Amino acid sequence: MAPTAIHNQQDVDLTAAAIQRKEAQPTKAAASNGSAVAPLDASKLTYNLTKSPRHVPSEAEANAGNETICTDHMVTAVWSASAGWSTPELKPYGPLALMPTASCLHYATECFEGLKAFRGYDGRLRIFRPDRNAARMRMSAARISLPVFEPAELVKLMTALLAVDGPRWLPRDRPGSFLYLRPTLIGTQSQLGVQSPKEAMLYIIVSFMPRMDSPPGGMRLHTSPEDMVRAWVGGFGYAKVGANYGPSLMATQDARARGFHQILWLYGPDGECTEAGASNFFVVWKRRDGKKELITAPLDDKLILDGVTRRSCLDLIREKLAGEIEVTERKYTIDELLEADSEGRLLESFAAGTAYFVCPISQIHHRGRDVSIPMGPEGQPGEVTGKVKGWLGDIMYGRTQHEWGVVIPEKE
Numbered sequence: 001m002a003p004t005a006i007h008n009q010q011d012v013d014l015t016a017a018a019i020q021r022k023e024a025q026p027t028k029a030a031a032s033n034g035s036a037v038a039p040l041d042a043s044k045l046t047y048n049l050t051k052s053p054r055h056v057p058s059e060a061e062a063n064a065g066n067e068t069i070c071t072d073h074m075v076t077a078v079w080s081a082s083a084g085w086s087t088p089e090l091k092p093y094g095p096l097a098l099m100p101t102a103s104c105l106h107y108a109t110e111c112f113e114g115l116k117a118f119r120g121y122d123g124r125l126r127i128f129r130p131d132r133n134a135a136r137m138r139m140s141a142a143r144i145s146l147p148v149f150e151p152a153e154l155v156k157l158m159t160a161l162l163a164v165d166g167p168r169w170l171p172r173d174r175p176g177s178f179l180y181l182r183p184t185l186i187g188t189q190s191q192l193g194v195q196s197p198k199e200a201m202l203y204i205i206v207s208f209m210p211r212m213d214s215p216p217g218g219m220r221l222h223t224s225p226e227d228m229v230r231a232w233v234g235g236f237g238y239a240k241v242g243a244n245y246g247p248s249l250m251a252t253q254d255a256r257a258r259g260f261h262q263i264l265w266l267y268g269p270d271g272e273c274t275e276a277g278a279s280n281f282f283v284v285w286k287r288r289d290g291k292k293e294l295i296t297a298p299l300d301d302k303l304i305l306d307g308v309t310r311r312s313c314l315d316l317i318r319e320k321l322a323g324e325i326e327v328t329e330r331k332y333t334i335d336e337l338l339e340a341d342s343e344g345r346l347l348e349s350f351a352a353g354t355a356y357f358v359c360p361i362s363q364i365h366h367r368g369r370d371v372s373i374p375m376g377p378e379g380q381p382g383e384v385t386g387k388v389k390g391w392l393g394d395i396m397y398g399r400t401q402h403e404w405g406v407v408i409p410e411k412e
């Protein structure tokens, strides 16, 4: 074989796409030394219940302080390259023990997920499309060389934790309320050498979270500083890794000081609209041909997170508003948005994600210019925003039975 052929072969194997195809393979239960290692197995979950259950605060109490209040229990599972996944444990919520040299504390070997548990108006407890969060977490883990697992096992562990803490922490007499689940995976190996960690820990906690979907007067966005990007082509903006968030806080803090809620992250010399804070960003406008269109950034260049809420909004609007509004995923720039504003074609805008749910946007500030975006009467969401928010809320809170709303089995 000619040497050039060998080189081409190696180069192809080392592209991000090739590495990702390899990561996407079914979970291998084999260590590098060839011996079998244990996969994550939720059926082995052990239960060590707290002997001193804590006071369950009201929603207002829980969100008043500066500390996130978590429920009585958490689930943990540790992993090592030589043994694979340990038996997962459900145990009292409390501090973790980590060495100061742990990989995650130095090299950002951390990824996470966020989803809500909803107490339905029918009394039942639900989570929304957990299979999608679990699959995304596996993808994020692979991106930062953390161990992978079968997504279905993570769903079972989340379900088990909610079955224990749900009835007391999200009681049936609080319909319309939610708790927040945070599955987290960290590299724990205590060695400062820069390398893929050979030890890791998965944990799942459940907390309170304030409602953020209806700031009075709508959400106000400030575009990102001219010399700063959140994510870049070839980077990891599409993965829910902690490394994406710390570096974005500076711009967010600055925007808050100026009276805005979130940053609208632009990308590239043309200022492509990507995401609003840690949620996906949508615009409803009238195209020049008169057609009504919902537009959002595409996934294919891997700049933005593939939001479960984003996907669900697009699916529902495509299904229920077919013929009324076209749904488009493509690159579009802040200049297109400013132009639509000048020509009076801007109809609505919203941010969508688990934390912010579907949140109407009323203003975008860009380089000295303020764009006002119409909302509904009396600070209500606009028509499309309101409809999609209603449909999703109905699934989450059990007013509509739908396969996306997965019921948690609770003891009576």
Ligand SMILES: *Cc1c(COP(=O)(O)O)cnc(C)c1O
Pocket: 114, 240, 275, 277, 278, 279, 280, 305, 306, 307, 308, 309, 310, 352, 353, 354, 355
């Ligand atoms: C989590 C997140 C979202 C929203 O994703 P959901 O699955 O809808 O919660 C959007 N953008 C970023 C950057 C995020 O971290």
